[in-house]
Amino acid sequence: MAECAAVRGLGRHDEVPGSMDGNYYVPAHPATIKDKTMAFNKLSPAQAERLALLIEECGEVVHIACKVLRHGYESCHPQSRVTNREELAKEMGDLRAAMILMCRAGDVEKEDVHHHADDKLEAVQEYLHHQPGRLFPSAGEHHAG
Numbered sequence: 001m002a003e004c005a006a007v008r009g010l011g012r013h014d015e016v017p018g019s020m021d022g023n024y025y026v027p028a029h030p031a032t033i034k035d036k037t038m039a040f041n042k043l044s045p046a047q048a049e050r051l052a053l054l055i056e057e058c059g060e061v062v063h064i065a066c067k068v069l070r071h072g073y074e075s076c077h078p079q080s081r082v083t084n085r086e087e088l089a090k091e092m093g094d095l096r097a098a099m100i101l102m103c104r105a106g107d108v109e110k111e112d113v114h115h116h117a118d119d120k121l122e123a124v125q126e127y128l129h130h131q132p133g134r135l136f137p138s139a140g141e142h143h144a145g
């Protein structure tokens with residue numbers, strides 16, 4: 001039997017406007033909620049803004065990484081003359097800035113991000129075919145805010 005997010009514990013239904021329908025908690029339609037600050041996801045405008053920035057920068061990294069795959073690192077836009085390598089570094093920096101903002105605000109713990117990065121380096125090592133040397137440990141590579 002499927003349960004809605006509120007009943008599963010993703011949102012406590014005593015904090016989210018709505019009503020019970022049998023065993024199911026049905027969140028109120030947003031248009032009927034008087035307190036407009038109480039969204040079902042309980043994100044503050046600041047949290048939502050940081051997530052939007054993170055998503056935007058992830059998209060920009062994907063975009064320029066695809067350009068590198070298609071045209072190479074040294075290819076550049078004919079008007080700007082900025083190489084794909086430079087653009088990728090810029091977008092990776094932008095993404096890192098979004099991550100730093102989220103860590104500083106307490107959206108995620110910086111130590112958790114570092115821990116998961118180390119775990120990934122260790123786990124992915126056996127599935128990479130072209131990366132020389134050991135990837136893990138990566139001590140000394142953590143500088144994010």
Ligand SMILES: [Mg+2]
Binds near residue numbers: 060090095
């Ligand atoms: Mg950017």
